[in-house]
Amino acid sequence: MEFILPWAERLEASPFGALMRESALFYPTANLLHLLGLVMLLGSMLLLDLRLLGLAREVPVQEASRRLTPIGIAGLLIQLVTGFCLFAADAGPLTGNWLLQLKLALVGVGIANALLFRACWARRLADWDLRPPLAGRLQVALSILTWCGVMSAGRLLAYV
Template sequence: MADAAGLLGWLEASSLSAAMRGSLWMYPIVEIVHITGFAILVGSVAMFDLRVLGFARALPVQALGRHLLPWALAALALIVPAGLMMFSAHPHDFASNKVFQLKLALIGAAGVNAALFHAGPWRDAGAWNEGVQAPPLARAQALLSLAIWLAVISCGRLLAYT
């Protein structure tokens, strides 16, 4: 606990934190990078999930996954550094904010759901690649994924009001 408090204090005293607070343009530019990143991530994930749910069944789901999932992962290279930079501006406020804590927990839950999908239904995706309904577990996980990411976006937006 003391270590976490020390880390937050160190971050708040850093020149990055001062620049994020003091510069007129830096925070909004970093926020635009964050938004660009999660638009790519959540957009890719949502298009994939909708295909698993049964939309555009003529599109081979394995090819769609090969196209979209690398983009979703690459988007993290924009989202995470930009998120950490904004966090550095007011580390104590964000760290103690329940909405921020919920947002991080939901991102973790989305990651676990995606990992279980890959280790589970995705391994047999050849059997439901094209023109066939995905198995119930795959569809349930796709629906859960959409719900979690919608909740992450909601928490992110609510940070400005909490």
């Protein structure tokens, strides 16, 4: 992470970093919006993942995916934007924080897993109503573990 440190220190020292750090409005608002994004992302993805694992079989998988995926994507985008804003306030020290590094790595794994899932299974989601494939269920379990790990690492950042 040493190659990122100079950029992070410049970001923290920038007018934007100062605004995020010193404003009585911007940092708390970004923090609340970050939480909203988390709820949208994790809530929708957990519901969809649990459906993919076989719960609530009365709801067709394609319908659940069609309704929940846009909410999850919106939540992820809110998280990415507000996460950058929150990072700007304390970018230098956060860059070396192992929990932030873990969180960012897990976000990467979560996004890659979601894209891979779409590539592998999007055309065959209707088949999941009959019997979810084992490989797909393992991928769904990875999704649940990954996004819960993102949430946990992010929350623990305040204490480390």
